[in-house]
Amino acid sequence: MLHSDYPEQTCSIARSLEAVGERWTLLILRDVLLGTTRFDDLVESLGITRTVLARRLDHLVEEGVLERRPYQQRPERFAYTATPKGRALGGVLTALMHWGDAYYPASDGPPRLMLHRGCGGAVRQQLTCTVCAERVDGADVDAVPGPGLGGRDLHRTGV
Amino acid sequence: MLHSDYPEQTCSIARSLEAVGERWTLLILRDVLLGTTRFDDLVESLGITRTVLARRLDHLVEEGVLERRPYQQRPERFAYTATPKGRALGGVLTALMHWGDAYYPASDGPPRLMLHRGCGGAVRQQLTCTVCAERVDGADVDAVPGPGLGGRDLHRTGV
Numbered sequence: 002m003l004h005s006d007y008p009e010q011t012c013s014i015a016r017s018l019e020a021v022g023e024r025w026t027l028l029i030l031r032d033v034l035l036g037t038t039r040f041d042d043l044v045e046s047l048g049i050t051r052t053v054l055a056r057r058l059d060h061l062v063e064e065g066v067l068e069r070r071p072y073q074q075r076p077e078r079f080a081y082t083a084t085p086k087g088r089a090l091g092g093v094l095t096a097l098m099h100w101g102d103a104y105y106p107a108s109d110g111p112p113r114l115m116l117h118r119g120c121g122g123a124v125r126q127q128l129t130c131t132v133c134a135e136r137v138d139g140a141d142v143d144a145v146p147g148p149g150l151g152g153r154d155l156h157r158t159g160v
Numbered sequence: 161m162l163h164s165d166y167p168e169q170t171c172s173i174a175r176s177l178e179a180v181g182e183r184w185t186l187l188i189l190r191d192v193l194l195g196t197t198r199f200d201d202l203v204e205s206l207g208i209t210r211t212v213l214a215r216r217l218d219h220l221v222e223e224g225v226l227e228r229r230p231y232q233q234r235p236e237r238f239a240y241t242a243t244p245k246g247r248a249l250g251g252v253l254t255a256l257m258h259w260g261d262a263y264y265p266a267s268d269g270p271p272r273l274m275l276h277r278g279c280g281g282a283v284r285q286q287l288t289c290t291v292c293a294e295r296v297d298g299a300d301v302d303a304v305p306g307p308g309l310g311g312r313d314l315h316r317t318g319v
Contacts, residue, residue, distance in 0.1 A: 006183070007187065007207075008207075009207040010187070010206075010207075011266065011271050012187075012190070012257075012260075012271055012272070013256070013257045013258070013259075013260025013261045013264065013266075013270065013271060013272070014186065014187065014190055014253055014256045014257045014260060015187055015260075016260040016264040017256040017257070017259050017260035017263075017264070018186060018187070018256065020263075020264070022181075022183070022186075024165070024181070027173065027177060027181075028166065028169065028171075028173065028174055028177070031171070031173055034303075035303060047169075048166075048167075048168040048169075065263075086263050088298060088299075089259055089262065089263070090255075090259060091298045091301075092255040092258075092259070092285050092287070092298070093252060093255040093256055093259060094173055095255075095287065096249075096251040096252040096254075096255045096285070097172070097173045097176040097177065097252055098171075098172045098173045098176070099172075099251075100172075100176050100248055100249060100251070100252060101171075101172025101173060101174075101175040101176035102172045103248065104176075104179075104224075104245050104248070105172065105175040105176070105179070106308075107170065107172075107308030108308070109307045109308045109310065110306055110307035110308045111172065111306040111307070111308050112170050112171055112172060112305070112306050112308040112309040113171070113172070113303055113304065113305060113306045113308075113309065114303070114304050114305075114306040115301050115302070115303050116301070116302045116303075116304060117289040117291065117292065117294070117296050117300065117301065117302075118300045118301065118302050119300070120289055120291055120292045120294075121291070122289040122290050122291025122292055123289075123290045123291070124287050124288065124289055124290070124296050124301050125287070125288055125290055126251050126255070126285050126286070126287060126288075127285070127286050127287075127288040128251070128254065128283050128284070128285060128286075129283065129284055129285075129286040129288075129295075130276040130279055130281040130282075130283055131281050131282045131283070131284055132276065132279055132280070132281025132282070133276065133279045133281055135276070135279075136288075137276050137283050139247060139250045139251070140247075141276065141277045141278070142250075142274050142275070142276065142277065142283050143274070143275045143276075143277050144193075144194060144272055144273070144274050144275075145272065145273050145275060146271070146272060146273075147269055147270040147271050147272045147273040148268045148269035148270070149265075149266030149267070149268045149269045149270050149271040149272075150271040150272065151268065
């Protein structure tokens, strides 16, 4: 059985954080998605100990977020690439990046830009309704208990 | 000077995680946004020790993510509400929730639904181009060094 960090939580946010919420984990994924894939390059880019990096990478491979492949035989060396499940965390990283850009701005401007390939426009995360297709403001979202909650709703109101 | 968890990182994702990346922090914010605002109710909802909760709440107030106000005088008791900066993290929580729903599905369906008020449609995070206004697939995003990086780009390619 998997170790559970938040055992009393029936919540997809809690479950996601059990997979990728540990210190360094999302920064490792960020680097891999940006093209830094080799173990030694990740050590250098992150300024992290080899032991901690190895532990986090093992966890991400176990969770199916990253795939490991050897790129050299003697001595054996490994590189890591994101699976579709790992690439699907791009939205989490994008949301964290834009929040940091907005509330902890670097003096010279954003450290990194996300641009629409071809068009060159800045890309943003936007809440969108899957029924009426409108852009949705966060204040117009109701977070309601779903079928997986089993009637156990400890919270009093919607968002 | 603020303590820095990731001192060698010039990155808005790293900066954001210094503010809200600690264990329990995003789950506390989730509860507050869902309407559980009192200290004692948060203890019960989260299954967290009072000491850890108090420490995390202090940090979130210092960072300007939550506001503290007394709701009772003798004995004095406090409640917490999200600031605009805290509400702006809704996109991060939404992205984590949808990733968890997709890759760690509960047997009965999602524990929680995010619905467009009035319309009732499911709400999704969608990458959108701010220039051509099109929906953008993650594979069509280039993450390029921005002005705040100061020319120090350790990564080799765009996403």
